[in-house]
Amino acid sequence: MPIPIALVFAAGISSLDLAAAREMFGVNRAGAGLVDPWYDFAAYVVDPVQSCDACRIDRLCSLDELAKAHTVIVPGWPDLTQAPPTALVNAIRDAHEAGARIVSAGTGAFVLAAAGLLDGRRVATHWAHADLLAARYPRVRVDADALYVDEGDILSSAGGAATIDLFLHLVRLDHGAAVAKALAHRLVMPHQTADEQAPPSAPSEPGAEDRVLTEVLSWAAGRLDQQVTVEDMAQQANVSRRTLVRRFRAGTGMAPLQWLLTQRVQLAQRLLETTHLSIEQVATQTGMGTAATLRRHFSRSVGVPPDSYRRWFRGRGRGDWSPVPSA
Known part of the structure; x- marks a missing residue:
């Protein structure tokens, strides 16, 4: 309905x-x-x-x-x-x-x-x-x-x-x-989550001229199931750690690890919505490592634990329109 x-x-x-x-x-x-x-x-x-x-x-x-x-x-x-x-x-x-x-x-x-x-x-x-x-x-x-x-x-x-x-x-x-x-x-607009909020002056996406950052974002997004460090991303971009952090903040409004965590949480949401993977399997595929780590970061970002989010999301399809409980 x-x-x-x-x-x-x-x-x-x-x-x-x-x-x-x-x-x-x-x-x-x-x-x-x-x-x-x-x-x-x-x-x-x-x-x-x-x-x-x-x-x-x-x-x-x-x-x-x-x-x-x-x-x-x-x-x-x-x-x-x-x-x-x-x-x-x-x-x-x-x-x-x-x-x-x-x-x-x-x-x-x-x-x-x-x-x-x-x-x-x-x-x-x-x-x-x-x-x-x-x-x-x-x-x-x-x-x-x-x-x-x-x-x-x-x-x-x-x-x-x-x-x-x-x-x-x-x-x-x-x-x-x-x-x-x-x-x-x-609607031709960027998709910004609550964790990606930034002051209006900060762009939410990297500029087209910064090809290096664009390539690093794509590289890191394809490795969310792996442990990726700031040093790994800096090496991939062939720049210093300090330069990478500066470009990340200018291009995304976030620090590299904050951006990476946001991508992991969003991937977890998609997996919880579209698959029957266990919480442990979702934690592995999103690079969180353990179910406890996934629950901690997911709850902090989304407002409910991952298993509650899955039950709530699937309940929507049965006409259960109760609001998500506050954390």
Whole structure:
């Protein structure tokens, strides 16, 4: 069955957030060979607004339907001087209590905070409003540097292009890394995981001019089942260790071993999703060595142990749309 997603629509919300949500979740991807069924995308309109953006929403839902959705998305909120409608705040709180996954984009975090869902939680919001959010809701742990934050049942982005990254992250959680990567390719955008987040100024992929780094990345990616060191990669590139580290940081935004670990975890996800290999076998094929090492790194990166991730991912196919538990 398709995953029900409800987006909160209000006059003046971010058009980028709306367009990104509709493109990610409101377009049937079955014909593209991705996943069938995909998502059941609808919007709850806060006020009787008439605009071109509103006309682009194919299906509207009631406040009761919003409270029963699997995922509720609150885009960047247009007016931070006014409290969000009480009925909307209550519906979002009810949805969360019923087990829904709640997602905010940019200043949408203010609505979640008003519902009391962010107390004691780490949250991302737009840097220009981070201080205001922290001052208005002192129990909220505002992270002004994060592009997006995944707290399991509560997810948030810094707004803007970071929201697109977060939405793609949701697709990865719901349908697996391979589907998310295929969708990113179809949308002509890089596939960035939570572990690969970097400041906006840092490129996520190496430049075309750095052929040496590109060749090293390909060489290392083909040896994830082996123990590869920084010295091995430097020797392969015929450069010093210091030069390799500098090129890695400039090209990927990460240190070499951090990049290598991210690739191992992503490979583990694909193997858990698509094979019946044991956890020990997955650990061997990803170069983790032991099941204990795999569990430690996988849990830290994904938020759940590998065996729980496999059970959860396969449960999706049986219509179990319960959110992934937070670590």
